[in-house]
Amino acid sequence: MNNSVSPGDLIPRRISDEEPEIMRIAYNPQEIEKKWQRIWNERGLYRSIIDESKQKFYYLTMLPYPSGDLHIGHWYAVTPSDAQARFYRMQGYNVLFPMGFDAFGLPAENAAIRRGIHPSIWTHKNIDNMRRQLRSMGAMFDWEREMVSCEPEYYKWNQWFFLKMYEKGLAYRKKAAVDFCPSCNTTLAREQVMGPERVCERCGTPVIKKELEQWFFRITDYADELLDFSGLEWPERVKTLQRNWIGRSEGAEVVFKSEQGDPLVVFTTRPDTLWGATFMVMAPEHPLVEKLTTAAQKEAVQRYVRNAQRMADIERESAEREKTGVFSGAYAINPVNHERIPIWVADYVLMTYGTGAIMAVPAHDERDFAFATQYDLPIRVVIAPTDWDGQPLSEAYSGEGVMINSGVLDGTPTPAGIKKVVAWLEENGLGKRAVNYRLHDWLISRQRYWGTPIPMIHCPHCGIVPVPEDQLPVELPTDVTFRATGENPLTYHEDFLHVKCPICGGDARRETDTMDTFMDSSWYHYRYLSPHYDKAPWDPEEGAYWLPVDQYTGGIEHATMHLLYTRFFTKALRDLGIVNFDEPMLRLFNQGTILGEPQDGDFVAVKGHWQEDAFMAETIDVLVRPENGRLQRETLPVCLVNEDTVRGEVWHRDEGGIKVRLLTGENERIVVVNAKHATIQVDGKTVRLMDINMHLEVEKMSKSKGNVVAPDILVAQYGADTVRAYLMFAFDWGSGGPWNSRGIEGTHRWLNRVWAIIMDDTPVVGGRADPALVRQLRRKTHQTIRKVTHDVEAFAFNTAIAALMELTNLMKKLQATPVRGTPAWTEAVERMILMMAPFTPHIAEEMWQQTGHAFSVHTQAWPAWDEEAVKEEIMTLVVQVNGKLRDKIKVPVGIDAEKAKALALQSEAVQRHISGKTIRKIIFAANKLVNIVAQ
């Protein structure tokens, strides 16, 4: 009945005998995806077990926060990672690809306050839902290794690490002016304050400064080591962000003395400008301000300091702001020339950087120059700019030059000058070489409930006492009441608070601050190895095999937060003897972001009446709906607004009404329309307000903008494989871009086409297959293997899938020819399925089975290409005249220069373009082109 030699005849494919011969099984993703997910699970296909005979590969992707619903962004982050992990598995690696939940954090607590749900219940409900959604991706997660950071079995080890670090002096408590988010009601680490507006990383509220006793991790001890990225394959961008964040600057600390002899230490990167220091400046918060200020200046200084305290940091730190300051009345002695220079107090000097005091060298520092000009202080040039005419400077010169007005060092050029001055300072005990960092220690205290309790006890007699290790974990009490203010309920939970001091046994009080949730994510990749292990943070046997992480993927937004913290954490663990490597993740890739799809709004005519500034709608008629997201402006009715009508594009829509934009005419404007009581019609049918399309720009997806793409709906419509393939195909993974709801159709069409080609069991048309076509198919198959292999290694999933589409297109062409009966066809089919397996695992598994192969396609070896098959025999030789394309000639591959040149000269097109000219030169690029240079 079927003379095809294509594989797959072993399995009956007809649904029933009554079906006509030509009827074939249609691609039904819903059915096959459910089926294979079940079978994979039952067979434990994705369990990752230690296997010393295989090279391990730990593939990690950033774990999600369980916010409730999986976002298309999660799919975008995870499914290409999954494809690459699967690819490595097929290449013979023993791959670990775990998933878990970053389950502590504020949204859970806010839900508790707003809706009275306990954070634990809210979180676990969300995790259950997201776990289900994650499973629908068909990823190769090993769910047996799932970790959830809000479980005591996890956070116990946060506390354990904290105690270890406390013992080592890496965790400490100090009083400092720290950043506080009034909306989240908690302190934040410096890294969690974003941008020049200094807003909270989570909620966007501007932070304020508070003087508080807080717990810190001594990340600054590792500043230099964190600047060393050797051995890491990380994006330059991330390395640059971390370098800038750490902000190392080399220079010297110089000891000035007040006239009374109080040492006043300053940090400078330009000790060679010491002779140009014409005044000093202290930050208003500097501890010596009070002591040094003279009686006469006391009142003025106090006023200034109070004023500075009141002023928000944003105002203070604005570089554009005119500089202000006040003279302290005191003088200091410049140690190099014994000059008597005034000491000022000014807020352009920050207490948080360096020593909180500076020597001001106005000639060579922009800020000092501005200040000196403002207060008429002397400016002395001590570094001569090249070609300097000796005239006063019009602006500070911070470049290199030759030292002048600097005593014995006159004539020394810049880099050497710095060295000499530092040596001289050290010899004379007046200063020393010093390095300063922008990086601050990591503030980990949070005044919130839903986090890891810091395992410390405050005893009135013994001071701060660590909770003994055998009493861990300090569990979060569950019977807590939340106040609307967001106050930490631990602070008024009597049972939690009252504790006996482990040393003296007297009444003591528990620490109520919890840990920054970045603590959780600093080591979660270790816990995955053995999430329920109770003798140590993880099973050392697992650690010895799997660690460190070979490939990490995630967004760029954590460059100076999570990625910095986790590096620090691993280095600290190394120094505690817990790990024996320096870096947690060897290779890093940052994927981009999926943005919202742009769309014009409906074009509507609103009838109604005016009530002050708002238009009260009675009826809204949708006149034109955008096609493919766009309104054709040329064909639209005229926009207008008068007594009883508003006509234009729907610019915005919410529960209360719409905003209509008049987009034609000179006075483009937006009219607010109240649509609460309006009848809304589309094509004569009454619809709800929410059915109106509003205008959407390309921007980040968010619920409030109404441009969120829900993966569940797409999976129901197209299947997970289509969603996966589309996300990998339509974007450059490193960049992301706007969603396109039409584009996904193309990918779905591709899968349908592949299915139809591979599952085609109609009789092969008779006759002998054309050997040239057979060779062409075989060549394309092997070229595709080569391309896909290289592309997946390079994270170029889009071009890998494009290559598979090209192979599909060729197969489509040959499907109706006798080539379909050849071994080359069978080979193409098999390799195609194997190559699809990482991208679209379900359809690949189904086709693998349907073509008569044994379970599972995912345990097969990744196909290798045959160099011989890849080779072309005939190539297109490009012929240029003066660099311009003039002809293309088919020639055998490997043609030599002489033959190629001769052929090129024979070309009619070439003759036309060189006639009347003299040939100066003929360039031959092997297997590429001939370029005839003629004048």
Added chain:
RNA sequence: GCCGAAGUGGCGGAAUCGGUAGACGCGAUGGUCUCAAAAACCAUUGGGAGGUUGCUCCCGUGUGGGUUCGAGUCCCACCUUCGGCACCA
């Protein structure tokens, strides 16, 4: 202001080393099938000009220069967009 990344058709995006710009897909146009539509399939698709009509020419990768036989790719200057830092001494 400083540092970094990026500018390619109507759109998403391709183009190892400097060597055919626009792969693949979306959209669009025309066609086949159909009573019709959808789906599917086939063809065309950077812009322009000319034509002896499957042919020829010109322009074209943000702008202006340069290097080179040849530049999306290298160099210089500039413009725009996005990100980071921002009185850091």
